[in-house]
Amino acid sequence: MKTIKEISSNGFAFTLARVPGSQRVLFGGADFKVYDVDFSAAKPEAKALGEHKSYVTGLALSGKIAVSGSYDGRLLWWDIDARKSIRAVDAHAKWIRKVAVSPDGKTIASVADDMVCRLWSVADGKLLHELRGHEEKTPHHYPSMLFACAFSPDGRCVATADKVGHIVVWDAVGGKSVKTLEAPGMYTWDPVQRKHSIGGIRSLAFSPDGKYVAVGGIGKIGNIDHLDGKARIEIFDWKKGEKAIEFEDDKFKGLIEHLAFQPKGDWLLGGGGANDGFFLFFDLKSKKATRHEKAAMHVRAFVLDEKVETIYAAGHGKIQVLEAKG
Amino acid sequence: MSHLRRSHFCGSPMHALDRRGFLGLAAGAAAFAADMTQLNVLQHPLLAGEMKKQQKRCILLWLAGGASQLETWDPKPGASTGGPFRAIPTSVPGIHISELMPEMAKRMKHTCIVRSLNTRNGDHGGAAQLMMRGRRDEANLKYPDLGAVLARELGQADSQVPDYVSFYFATEGRGSAPGSAGFLGSRYAPMELYTSMIPENIRRLDGIDDLDHKQRGELRDSLSKQFAKGRVSSSLGSHGEAYQRVRGLMASEKLFDVSREPQKIREKYGPTLFGEQALAARRLIEAGVPFVRVGRAWWDSHGENFETHRELVPELDHVMAALLDDLEQRGLLENTLVITLSEFGRTPGINASLGRDHFASAWSATLSGCGIQGGSVHGKTDAKGERVADGEVGAAELFATIYRALGINHQKNYHVGSRPVPLTDPGTKPIKALLA
Known part of the structure; x- marks a missing residue:
């Protein structure tokens, strides 16, 4: 996979969003700041919009409004043209892990380690729903984490997924649970060697037709200290409550941190890593990984452009623009 | 090794007098105290009071694999090395610890943080041995670890309970830091529990009745004495002493059974294995066991350091706070030293896997309770913790500080053959400011 452009992310970048139809990207990470960078420039340079009080882990864009989420528990609204923060909401009591925006751009979902998903009005920052359906403790009595969320393509549903592999699909309008799914293979509790766990469902995506929910993480870990487990994907026909695909990769080890379907729904792209990083193309018909690409960093988030020709990726140390063809 | 004269006193005349008084009291209550393994021995107020006053004990919370000082006792919020966790104030003005430890923050009056350990060994095996023994073995001399020394110094010669118990259930790192009596011999070797909360094979076989068991013991003792005639060997003596304690140890099974505790107490420690083992440790030291190690593995967070500590530190916080509360409420804390220690800390630098690696140059341990100036901090690291x-x-x-806190002269000599071997290397000084 050819690197087209790349800049330093000033440390670990955890989240990224792209202004549609442009090469302008916003990202945030371990230096607490929210940046934007225009890769159409001859020498792209990241400029800070402002900052949180801890790691920035979620970003979503709705027109000229960006919403960032952080381990400080706050959501910040940004006017990306004026380059300033326009609203701050104390959204969660614990770390915010992910932020997603509905397809119509009206609603923001945030998930955090208080194990609650909250839906917010983009327009005025009002809380619309509190979605509670994830246990605060793991079966082994340790704090659980609510890592992932995503809206369905029609915007009617939002799905959330946690550390122990519990997935809930919610009615985003009514605020009620409509389906629960289980992916216990994503929970990496080691009962013998190390007596702890660091896996969990880290990524989640709906298929373009809304029929499937894909989740990503890591399989059974040989050496938990080094993320020494196979990259793992599970795909559910969520309305039927059936697991359609369970896949562990033979080549790449590490967490699948981000998942995205190709717009036609033929394949799924996963990005992640352990010490190093990878992109994994997964064909839905053959149920096989059809392409493995090493990445120059542990990939935390990425966006495909409209033509599926370019990938904008954020990770440990870099923001990259990559050629997706091949 | 020459004859090892056991001493259970810190050396002060007052202590010795008190103990004689205690022994007199114990003799008067002989029928009551016949079985020292009965926890309800402590319900006799005078006896319990004296026991609590006299005997010093130690619980080591061994954080195997290397807990991060930055996510526990020495946070660096805002530094490039600081990670995502905030620091919170404690009940002692000016002392801040990680936000992951709110319960210990409330109880800082009991605890001293040592933030300036430089132990120069970042290898699991070597570092674990160093931090269990306080020094490196020599080519021809294997040193006893902390538990073995305290078993010898604080244990009662006629004790019916084990002197040194070690819980370590995870398999990772277990081989790096096995309990070791070194030159003190098997009499002070740990009772090590790896898989079961209650010692395995501690019960008399069903096919042997009590009389038979006693007679077998007497026969073994008689044969041993014949064998030992004309032989001078510390190993033989230590071996014989270990056997003489068998029947007492067999009766101590119930001490390990935390289900005998009121539900309210169990809930305070929580449902995790670490919590249950800390509760068992309290039961054991309450009954007179001088040293218990509770091993909690595995903190070796080369990848996803913050997720690992987000999982493990709240457990440490909860269990340690429950243990200190329980000891205090029972009047045991002033004579029980609770230590948190690892083989090393973790690098301030964050690696490409969001992990922290081994780091022995600037890390932390804590001492709480017996003989310690609680609510204090010794030492300081630089702004980035490097x-x-x-x-x-x-x-x-x-180690010198630990010994002194427990009333043990850290310069005391043992003898291996004719060679005097001090408890700590010559010239070693305890951290006086930490001692109460």
Whole structure:
């Protein structure tokens, strides 16, 4: 996979969003700041919009409004043209892990380690729903984490997924649970060697037709200290409550941190890593990984452009623009 | 090794007098105290009071694999090395610890943080041995670890309970830091529990009745004495002593059974294995066991350091706070030293896997309770936590401080053959400011 452009992310970048139809990207990470960078420039340079009080882990864009989420528990609204923060909401009591925006751009979902998903009005920052359906403790009595969320393509549903592999699909309008799914293979509790766990469902995506929910993480870990487990994907026909695909990769080890379907729904792209990083193309018909690409960093988030020709990726140390063809 | 004269006193005349008084009281209550393994021995107020006053004990919370000082006792919020966790104030003005430890923050009056350990060994095996023994073995001399020394110094010669118990259930790192009596011999070797909360094979076989068991013991003793005639061997003596204690140890099974505790107490410690083992440790020391190690593995967070500590530190916080509360409420804390210690800390630098690696140059341990100036901090690291900025100490100084806190002369000599072997290397000084 050819690197087209790349800049330093000033440390670990955890989240990224792209202004549609442009090469302008916003990202945030371990230096607490929210940046934007225009890769159409001859020498792209990241400029800070402002900052949180801890790691920035979620970003979503709705027109000229960006919403960032952080381990400080706050959501910040940004006017990306004026380059300033326009609203701050104390959204969660614990770390915010992910932020997603509905397809119509009206609603923001945030998930955090208080194990609650909250839906917010983009327009005025009002809380619309509190979605509670994830246990605060793991079966082994340790704090659980609510890592992932995503809206369905029609915007009617939002799905959330946690550390122990519990997935809930919610009615985003009514605020009620409509389906629960289980992916216990994503929970990496080691009962013998190390007596702890660091896996969990880290990524989640709906298929373009809304029929499937894909989740990503890591399989059974040989050496938990080094993320020494196979990259793992599970795909559910969520309305039927059936697991359609369970896949562990033979080549790449590490967490699948981000998942995205190709717009036609033929394949799924996963990005992640352990010490190093990878992109994994997964064909839905053959149920096989059809392409493995090493990445120059542990990939935390990425966006495909409209033509599926370019990938904008954020990770440990870099923001990259990559050629997706091949 | 020459004859090892056991001493259970810190050396003060007052202590010795008190103990004689205690023994007189114990003799008067002989029928009551016949079985020292009965926890309800402590319900006799005078006896319990004296026991609590006299006997010093130690619980080591061994954080195997290397807990991060930055996510526990020495946070660096805002530094490039600081990670995502905030620091919170404690009940002692000026002392801040990680936000992951709110319960310990409320109880800082009991605890001293040593933030300036530089132990110069970042290898699991070597470092674990160093931090269990306070020094490196010599080519021809294997040193006893902390538990074995305290078993010898604090244990009662006629004790019916084990002197040194070690819980370590995870398999990772277990081989790096096995309990070791070194030159003190098997009499002070740990009772090590790996898989079961209650010692396995501790019960008399069903096919042997009590009389038979006693007679077998007497026969073994008689044969041993014949064998030992004309032989001078510390190993033989230590071996014989270990056998003489068998029947007492067999009766101590119930001490390990936390289900005998009121539900309210069990809930305070929580449902995790670490919590249950800490509760068992309290039961054991309450009944007179001088040293218990509770091993909690595995903190070796080369990848996803913050997720690992987000999982493990709240457990440490909860269990340690429950243990200190329980000891205090029972009047045991002033004579029980609770230590948190690892083989090393973790690098301030964050690696490409969001992990922290091994780091022995500037890390932390804590001492709480017996003989310690609680609510204090010794030493300081620099702004990024990369170096000790003030008050550097090594394993030897830490061990000297532990011994002194427990009323043991850290310069005391054992003898291996004719060679005097001090408890800590010559010239080692305890951290006086930490001692009560």
